Amino acid sequence: MKHEIAVIPGDGIGPEVIREGMKVLNAAAEVTSGLKLKFTQFPYGAENYLKTKELVPEEGLKKLSKMDAIYLGALGDPRVPTGVLEQGILLKLRFYFEQYINLRPVKLYPGVPCPLKGKGPEHVNFYVVRENTEDFYVAIGGRAKGKSRAELEVLRSIYTAKFGLDLDVERDEIAYQIGVISRKGAERAIRYAFELARKKGKKRVTSVDKANVLTHVYSLWREVFERVAKDYPEIETEFAFVDAVTMWFVKNPEWYQVIVVPNMFGDIITDLGAMIQGGLGVAPGGNINPEGVSMFEPIHGSAPKHAGKNVANPLATILAGQMMLEHLGEQEAADNVERAVIDVLKEGKVRTYDLGGKSDTSDVGDAVAARVREIN
Ligand code: IPM
Numbered sequence: 001m002k003h004e005i006a007v008i009p010g011d012g013i014g015p016e017v018i019r020e021g022m023k024v025l026n027a028a029a030e031v032t033s034g035l036k037l038k039f040t041q042f043p044y045g046a047e048n049y050l051k052t053k054e055l056v057p058e059e060g061l062k063k064l065s066k067m068d069a070i071y072l073g074a075l076g077d078p079r080v081p082t083g084v085l086e087q088g089i090l091l092k093l094r095f096y097f098e099q100y101i102n103l104r105p106v107k108l109y110p111g112v113p114c115p116l117k118g119k120g121p122e123h124v125n126f127y128v129v130r131e132n133t134e135d136f137y138v139a140i141g142g143r144a145k146g147k148s149r150a151e152l153e154v155l156r157s158i159y160t161a162k163f164g165l166d167l168d169v170e171r172d173e174i175a176y177q178i179g180v181i182s183r184k185g186a187e188r189a190i191r192y193a194f195e196l197a198r199k200k201g202k203k204r205v206t207s208v209d210k211a212n213v214l215t216h217v218y219s220l221w222r223e224v225f226e227r228v229a230k231d232y233p234e235i236e237t238e239f240a241f242v243d244a245v246t247m248w249f250v251k252n253p254e255w256y257q258v259i260v261v262p263n264m265f266g267d268i269i270t271d272l273g274a275m276i277q278g279g280l281g282v283a284p285g286g287n288i289n290p291e292g293v294s295m296f297e298p299i300h301g302s303a304p305k306h307a308g309k310n311v312a313n314p315l316a317t318i319l320a321g322q323m324m325l326e327h328l329g330e331q332e333a334a335d336n337v338e339r340a341v342i343d344v345l346k347e348g349k350v351r352t353y354d355l356g357g358k359s360d361t362s363d364v365g366d367a368v369a370a371r372v373r374e375i376n
C-alpha cells in the first residue's frame with residue numbers, strides 16, 4: 001500500500017532523530033513489496049514560531065487531516081517560554097485529531113542495559129495504554145486574584161465549606177485546575193486496552209489510578225473498567241494505585257502485561273517505564289485515533305543541550321516508526337524494523353553514548369537500515 005506520512009521534525013534533537021527514522025522506514029519500504037511511503041515535511045516548532053508567530057495554522061491542520069499518519073520528532077526550545085510549543089503543537093495535535101490513546105510499549109530488548117538488579121528482557125515486556133485526551137490535561141482551571149469581589153466570595157465560600165479554610169479573598173491568591181473523566185472517554189481507552197491484550201496474547205489488564213483520593217473522577221473510571229472487563233472474561237483484571245505501581249515497576253515489572261491508566265498518571269509512569277526498558281533513548285509511543293489520523297513519536301523531549309551534535313539515540317524514533325508501520329497495517333515491514341533494531345542492539349557494536357557506546361546518531365540509523373535490507 002501507499003501511505004502519505006506527515007513529518008514534523010520539530011526542535012532540538014528532533015530533526016536528527018527523525019532523519020534516522022525516515023532512513024530506516026525508507027529502507028523498509030524498499031525491501032517490502034508493494035509498500036510505498038510518501039513523506040511531506042511540516043515546519044512546526046520553535047524556529048517557525050519565532051519567525052511567523054504561528055504554532056499550527058488552520059491551513060496546516062487541514063493538510064495534516066488528509067495524511068495517513070504523522071511522524072513527530074520532538075518539541076520544546078529554551079527560546080520559547082515553557083509550555084507554549086508543547087501545548088500549542090503537541091497537545092493541540094493530540095486533541096484536534098482526537099488521538100485518545102497514547103500507546104507506550106515498555107519492552108527491554110536483549111543487550112540493552114537495565115538499571116534493575118537481576119532483571120532482563122524476560123521481565124520487562126508490557127504495554128501502557130494511556131488515555132490521551134482527558135483527566136488533568138483538559139486545561140480547565142484558573143487563578144483567582146484581581147477577580148471580581150463576587151467571584152472571590154464564591155471561591156471563598158467553597159474553600160470555607162470544603163476545607164474550613166478562612167481565606168482572605170482580598171489578599172490570598174488561589175489557583176485551581178480540574179480533571180475530567182467522561183464515561184465515553186474512559187470506555188474507549190479501556191476497551192482499547194482489552195482489545196490490545198487479546199491481540200497480543202496478554203492475560204492480565206491492570207487499571208492504575210488514585211481512586212482512594214481522587215474519588216470523583218476515578219470512581220467513574222473504575223465503574224467503566226469493571227463493566228468493560230465483563231466483555232473479556234478470559235482476561236484477568238486488577239486495580240492498582242499509582243503510587244504502588246511505581247514501586248512494583250521497580251520490584252516486579254514481570255507482573256505487568258497491559259496497563260490502562262488516565263492521562264496524567266500515564267504520563268508519569270511511562271517515564272519510569274522508559275527507564276526500566278533502558279532509557280528514554282529507546283522508548284517509543286503512538287498517539288492513536290483508531291478511526292482517524294494518528295501520530296508517532298519518541299517519548300523523549302527535544303534535549304536542547306544535545307541538539308546539533310549528532311549524538312542522540314535515534315532508536316526511540318525508529319521504534320516509533322515501527323509502531324506507525326504496524327498501525328498502517330504493514331506488519332511485515334514493522335516486524336523487519338523491530339528485528340533489525342534487535343539485531344543491532346544484540347550485536348552491540350553500534351550504539352550511542354546512553355547505551356554505553358561511542359557511535360553517533362547517523363551510525364545507528366545506518367546500521368539499522370542496513371540490517372533491514374539484509375533481513376529481506
Ligand atoms: C509526553 C510529554 C508531554 C505530556 C508534554 C511535553 C506535554 O511529557 O508526551 O509524555 O505531558 O504528555
Ligand code: MN
Nearest residue numbers: 267268271299
Ligand atoms: Mn511525559
